[in-house]
Amino acid sequence: MGIRSRIFLLVFLLLTSSIGIAYIIAERDLTKAFELQIVNELEKQAGLLAASIDDIGIYKTIEEADAIADSLGEAANSRVTFILNNGKVVGDSNLDINQIRAVDNHIDRAEVSEALKNGSGWVSRYSDTLKQDLLYFAVKDGNLSNPNIIRISVPLNYLESAAATLQVSVILLFVVVFIVSVFASLVAANYLYSNIQELAKAATNIAEGDYKKRDIRALPTQRVDEFGTVARSISQISEDLKSQIKMIAKQRDQFGLVLDDLGEGILVTNQQGDIVYNNEQSLIILNTKDLDKQNISSLNLPAINYLFNRVTNKKRADIEFEIELQDKSTRWVLGSMNQSKTTGEYILVVHDITQLRQLNSMRRDFISNLSHELRTPVSVIMANSETLLNGALDNKKDAKIFAKAILHNSERLSSMVSDLIDLSRIEYGDLKLNIKGIDFNDFMESFLVSMKSVAKKRDIELKYNPDHQGLLSADTQALERIMNNLLDNAYKYSDEGTLVEVSTKDQGKMIKVMVADSGVGVSDEDQEHIFDRFYRTASARASDNKGSGLGLAIVKNLINSLNGEVGITPKKTSGSIFWFTIPKSK
Numbered sequence: 001m002g003i004r005s006r007i008f009l010l011v012f013l014l015l016t017s018s019i020g021i022a023y024i025i026a027e028r029d030l031t032k033a034f035e036l037q038i039v040n041e042l043e044k045q046a047g048l049l050a051a052s053i054d055d056i057g058i059y060k061t062i063e064e065a066d067a068i069a070d071s072l073g074e075a076a077n078s079r080v081t082f083i084l085n086n087g088k089v090v091g092d093s094n095l096d097i098n099q100i101r102a103v104d105n106h107i108d109r110a111e112v113s114e115a116l117k118n119g120s121g122w123v124s125r126y127s128d129t130l131k132q133d134l135l136y137f138a139v140k141d142g143n144l145s146n147p148n149i150i151r152i153s154v155p156l157n158y159l160e161s162a163a164a165t166l167q168v169s170v171i172l173l174f175v176v177v178f179i180v181s182v183f184a185s186l187v188a189a190n191y192l193y194s195n196i197q198e199l200a201k202a203a204t205n206i207a208e209g210d211y212k213k214r215d216i217r218a219l220p221t222q223r224v225d226e227f228g229t230v231a232r233s234i235s236q237i238s239e240d241l242k243s244q245i246k247m248i249a250k251q252r253d254q255f256g257l258v259l260d261d262l263g264e265g266i267l268v269t270n271q272q273g274d275i276v277y278n279n280e281q282s283l284i285i286l287n288t289k290d291l292d293k294q295n296i297s298s299l300n301l302p303a304i305n306y307l308f309n310r311v312t313n314k315k316r317a318d319i320e321f322e323i324e325l326q327d328k329s330t331r332w333v334l335g336s337m338n339q340s341k342t343t344g345e346y347i348l349v350v351h352d353i354t355q356l357r358q359l360n361s362m363r364r365d366f367i368s369n370l371s372h373e374l375r376t377p378v379s380v381i382m383a384n385s386e387t388l389l390n391g392a393l394d395n396k397k398d399a400k401i402f403a404k405a406i407l408h409n410s411e412r413l414s415s416m417v418s419d420l421i422d423l424s425r426i427e428y429g430d431l432k433l434n435i436k437g438i439d440f441n442d443f444m445e446s447f448l449v450s451m452k453s454v455a456k457k458r459d460i461e462l463k464y465n466p467d468h469q470g471l472l473s474a475d476t477q478a479l480e481r482i483m484n485n486l487l488d489n490a491y492k493y494s495d496e497g498t499l500v501e502v503s504t505k506d507q508g509k510m511i512k513v514m515v516a517d518s519g520v521g522v523s524d525e526d527q528e529h530i531f532d533r534f535y536r537t538a539s540a541r542a543s544d545n546k547g548s549g550l551g552l553a554i555v556k557n558l559i560n561s562l563n564g565e566v567g568i569t570p571k572k573t574s575g576s577i578f579w580f581t582i583p584k585s586k
Contacts, residue, residue, distance in 0.1 A: 011180070011181040012177065012178065015180065016174065019174065035124060035135065038135050039122050043139075045076050046120070049150050049152060050140065050141055050150055053141055055143040056149075057148060059090065062090050062097060062101065063097060065091035066090070066095075069082050069092055072093065078153065078154050079092070079130075079153045080093045080151070081106075082148065084148050085116065085147060085148050085149065086105075086107065099129070103129065109123075111151065112151070114138070115139055115149050116147075120138065120139045133155065134153045134154065134155055136151055138151040263351075265349070267282050267296070268347050268348075269345060270345055271344060273297060276345065282350060285333060285352050286299060286301070286323065286350060287331065296308055301321070301323070302321075307335055307348065308346065311338060311339060311346055315338060318335065321333055332354045332356075333352060333353065334350070334353045336350075337349070377412045381406050381409050387402055388403070433475040433561060434477075435474065437473060438474050438476060440471075440472050440504060440511065441466055443472075444502065451487055454491060459496040461498070463499060464503075465503040467503065467504055467505055468504040468506040470506075470585065471585040473562075473585040474582050478558045479562075481558065482555050482559065482580065486578050487500065487502075489517075489551060490517035495518065498517070499518055500517050502514070507581065509584055510582065510583055510584065512579055512580070513581075514578070515577070516571060516575060518574055520575075521576050522568060531552045531555070555580070559580045564580055565580065566578075
């Protein structure tokens with residue numbers, strides 16, 4: 001039902017009800033007023049009749065009494081009835097003699113009883129004799145000792161005519177009400193529509209997600225009536241909704257960024273396997289470019305298909321699998337898929353565990369290398385100790401040789417254990433560094449003095465060539481250990497009569513220190529692992545130079561603790577350049 005129909009129905013019902021109630025009240029009051037007026041007229045006529053007739057009982061016969069009643073009725077233009085005090089009717093202007101004789105006794109008539117008792121009485125009722133509604137008024141005649149009743153009555157036809165006229169007026173009024181209701185509904189509907197159109201447009205735009213500022217500004221928010229209240233409410237709802245949507249969008253973006261920064265790939269599929277969401281990390285881990293509007297089977301990864309098929313029954317599944325990359329390397333991935341309890345969608349989480357596998361491999365290699373490095377000195381110590389115990393102690397010359405071997409390998413073992421402890425302390429941050437500004441030129445001046453004896457012993461020239469400005473931000477002992485390990489390696493793997501050069505280079509906020517030797521150099525394959533613990537190149541293992549393979553690992557971790565970087569580059573001629581960077585002191 002439209003707004004016009006509702007307004008018409010409401011107005012019509014209200015006006016109709018009002019007119020109906022008014023008609024009922026008017027008809028009641030009109031009837032009562034007419035009755036009272038008729039009673040007053042009849043009372044006057046009845047008084048005149050009573051004054052003209054002293055005693056009805058003087059008439060000897062019904063014919064005589066009826067003749068008088070007829071003449072009086074004609075004169076009064078009313079029905080006149082003579083009734084004895086015993087209730088017998090002896091005359092009636094509207095009845096003939098036979099009808100009068102057949103009339104019932106009127107002693108129990110209300111108006112007769114009232115007149116005998118109080119002198120007069122009236123009542124309106126339906127007459128069975130005349131078959132119409134009459135109003136009766138009765139009074140006593142002039143006989144004071146034994147009075148009879150003179151009754152006068154008139155029909156209520158003109159009262160009914162007045163009521164009929166009132167009904168016609170009411171019907172006409174109903175027609176007017178109908179026309180007014182139609183007109184009022186049209187006017188009210190047009191008024192409401194013109195006022196509510198902007199509100200409806202703004203509400204529709206909000207429902208459709210369109211928040212144009214000009215639509216909101218066009219709302220009649222300045223009005224003080226109900227439309228203004230609704231307009232202000234819609235405007236406030238629009239602003240609140242915009243704020244909520246912006247907040248949700250911001251939270252969604254933040255959530256997406258968090259998912260991307262977690263380092264884990266997230267894929268969400270529906271129950272048919274169609275991908276409905278994925279983050280950027282999933283593309284990287286699964287080595288693909290686009291997953292939008294694709295099915296999970298299009299990845300062509302048997303492990304992913306296995307997860308999807310299994311999770312439909314088990315609700316959760318995990319698997320490790322490998323992906324071959326374009327550079328022929330392998331990436332290991334841990335995939336975990338489960339079904340959401342709320343949406344029923346499937347959520348796949350993929351982790352790149354290649355580094356974990358490498359770390360696990362490094363752990364095994366570390367244990368293997370440590371066992372190998374410890375086995376040699378321990379074996380030498382055990383063998384020489386057994387030899388001494390088996391009788392070599394008696395030969396002082398042999399005992400001295402065996403004792404020196406035991407001491408040398410003990411020192412080697414102690415140095416290795418000390419290096420391992422230091423490396424562990426550095427890696428776990430237990431080594432406390434005293435960072436301060438250091439003049440590297442002054443540092444190298446004193447450091448080169450301590451290294452000249454070693455260089456002279458191996459017939460190696462040591463040269464320092466600085467090219468930097470400012471102080472280093474470093475720890476003196478850490479820097480000394482770094483330089484000591486780098487120069488010790490340079491001495492070990494350089495031929496006699498060659499040059500080892502230490503140089504510096506200014507790089508803005510950093511100072512780069514380079515140690516160049518003239519040895520056999522390091523292959524490209526070895527350069528990737530040269531700073532790993534216990535790693536030694538094939539040429540180093542084949543040479544007479546003994547080492548644990550921990551020196552460069554300590555150098556790398558110390559440089560990292562000083563917020564610098566370390567690396568190696570080959571020389572153009574022969575040998576290698578080990579370099580590291582240290583921040584300048586502020």
